[in-house]
Amino acid sequence: MSPTIAQGAYIAMKLGEALAILVGAWLLTTLLRQLVRRVCVRYDIAPAFALGLRRVLSTLIYIVALLLFLNRLGISGSVVWTTLTGFVAVGAVAFFAAWSVLSNIFCALLILITRPFRLYDYIEVLENGDKPGLKGRVVDINFIYTSLQEIHADSEDTVLQVPNSQFFQRTTRRWRQEPAWARTAREQAQASADWQDASGR
DSSP: OOHHHHHHHHHHHHHHHHHHHHHHHHHHHHHHHHHHHHHHHHTTOOHHHHHHHHHHHHHHHHHHHHHHHHHHTTOOHHHHHHHHHHHHHHHHHHHHHHHHHHHHHHHHHHHHHHOSSOTTOEEEEESSTTOOOEEEEEEEEOSSEEEEEEOOTTSOOEEEEEEGGGGGTSEEEEESSOOHHHHHHHHHHHHHHHHHHHHHO
16 A cells, blocks of 8 residues: 555544544534433423533533544644633633723613613712712713712812712612702802802902
C-alpha cells in the first residue's frame, strides 16, 4: 500500500471515528431525554425541573463529545480546555464589570415602559419602612441615572443622580403635584431671596 493511500485511509478512519462520536452523543442525548421524561412523569416531578435537567445533561454530553471529536482530529483536549476556560474567565470578568451598567440600562427601559413616574413628578426613594430617603423633582431620565432636583430652603438647589436600578430595589413614593415639603422649601427659598434683595438695597 502506498503512503498516500495509507495516509488517506488514516484520515478517513479518524473522520469516521469523529462522526461516530457525534452520532453517539446525539443518540445518548435522545435516550437520556426519553428517560428523564419517563422518570418525571412516573414520579410527578415538576416540568421546569425536568427541562432544566435535560438541558444540563445535553450540554455536558455535547461538551464531552466535542472534546473527543477534536481529540480524534489531532487537537489536544487539554489545549482546548485551557483556551475555553481562559475565554470563560475573561467573559465572566467582563460580564461582572459591565453588569452595573447593563442593569441600569435595562431598568431605564423598564421605567420608560412601565412609567412608575414621569418627568417633573415629585418622588421619594425610601430606604426602608418609614425612614426618609432621597427625594426631589424628576428633571431627567437617561439610560444610567435619573436626576432629582432637590429643593432647599437656603435657595441652593442641588441635583441627585440616582442609578436607575435603585428604583427596582427600593420603594418609591410619588406625587403628581407639588407636595407640601417642596412648596414649603420653595416659599422659604423665595422669602430668603427677597430678604437678601431687600438687604442689598
